[in-house]
Amino acid sequence: KKNANMLNNKSKLSLGFVKTITINSNDNYDVIIGKNNNFNKQNKEFKDKYVKVVVQDPYNNRDIILKVTKKQKGVYIWETLEGKNMYVGHSINLYNRISTYFMPSILNTKARKVLRHLNKHGFSDIKLIIYIMDIKSSLDQVVSLQQHVIDTLNPSINVDLVASSSGYHQPVAQEIRKKLRKQTGTPVYIYEAERFTLLHIFDSKQYMYNTISIHHKTLHDCIDLGVLYLDSFFLSLDLLETENVYMLNLDQIKALVKTKRELHKLKHPASKAIFAEFKNDASKNLEFDSLNGLAKHLKGNCKVIREYIQGIKSGYYRGKWKFTYKKKQHIKQL
Known part of the structure; x- marks a missing residue:
């Protein structure tokens, strides 16, 4: 169910007539991103397309936030239900950015006014x-929308009312931006998660x-889903507001990642190897280095396969396969 919803008078923006979707946990939350057919092309004040999404009870609807903001750009507003307090931010990777507010390690730093508010009052x-912009929007366009929202709402929780500034440490941010102007690709920022x-x-x-030899899938999961790299680092495409900056050179960050990787291996020992025996035809037997690898190869469900391995389910999986654990050193890589 999708319901049209208007912000209260204090929160109305003169951005033209836009499609607004209010989402609750029981709603169907399929949202078409980047195609706003109701956009008012005659609006001279702001011309970029966006879809507005309102998420009630955001903490318990994080799965919804993931679905509508993954790999999307735009502006987000935290607003108390009575409309008294607001914070406006922006991101070129919305879910990655929004997910940081739900991380206890970051909330507990209380480094910024918005974090102190959420830490004290909760969600x-x-x-x-969320104002989700066309995926082709530039960073300048995203920042421009944020500035327009800030100018319109005058949000009480924003310390700095200049879009894209870093609040308390603006000189540091300018120094970093000077470095970024020399780069041609999209930079990736790495933060120590405990103190952000x-x-x-x-x-x-x-x-x-x-x-640092990070696997491309691991990097995508960290950036798109907010997964901590090696349980220690938060990766982002955004320069986030933080009071803590301790820049390491390349050799130092490589050494730190190497140390964390070794600790991570101790905490997360390698998966057990699995021998997959094909019924009545040994030539089709296979070996896998993990349950995930086996499930991916057979396009099966990890939980169901695990039940066959553990003996919870008897017989042959799909009438063809029998699984047993093997020692890792005997694996033939597939």
């Missing part, structure tokens, strides 16, 4: 308003692949 009396400290800026995703 029970707040809603999340900016550690290094990689020139591009490819540069990260080449220098």
Whole structure:
């Protein structure tokens, strides 16, 4: 169910007539991104397309936020239900950015006014308003929309009313931006998650692949889903507001990642190898280095396959396969 919803008078924006979708946990939340047929092309004040999404009870609707903001650009507003307090931010990777507000390690830093507010009051009396722009929108266009929203709403929780500024540490931000102007790719920022400290800026995703040997799927999960890299680092395409900046050179960040990777291996030992025996035809037997690898190859469900391995389910999987664990060193890579 999709319901048209208007913001209260204090929150109305003169951005033309836009399609507004209010989402609750029981709603069907399929949203077409980047195609706003109701956009008023005669609006001279702001011309870029967007879809407005209002998420009630955002903490318990994080799955909805993921679905509508993954790999999207735009502006977000935290607004208390009575409309008294608001914070306006922007991102070229909305879910990655919004997910940081739900991370206890970041909330507990209380480094910024918005974090102190959420840490003190929680998410029970707040809603999340998202303006999702066309995926082809430039960073300048996203920042321009944020500035327009700030100028219109005069949000009480924003410390700095200049879009894209870094609040308390604007000189540091300017120094970093000067460095970024020399880069040609899309930079990737790496933060220490416990204190939300900016550690290094990689020139591009490819540069990260080449220098710290991060797998491309791992990098995408970290950036798109907000997964912590090696349980220690938060990766972002945005320069986020933080009081903590401790820039490491390339050799230092490589050494730190190497140390964290070794600790991560100790905490997360390698998966057990699995021998897959094909019924009545040994030539089709296979070996896999993990349950995920087996499930992916057979296009099956991990939970169901695990039940066959553990003996919870008897017989042959799909009438063909029998699975047993093997020692890792005997695996033939597929």
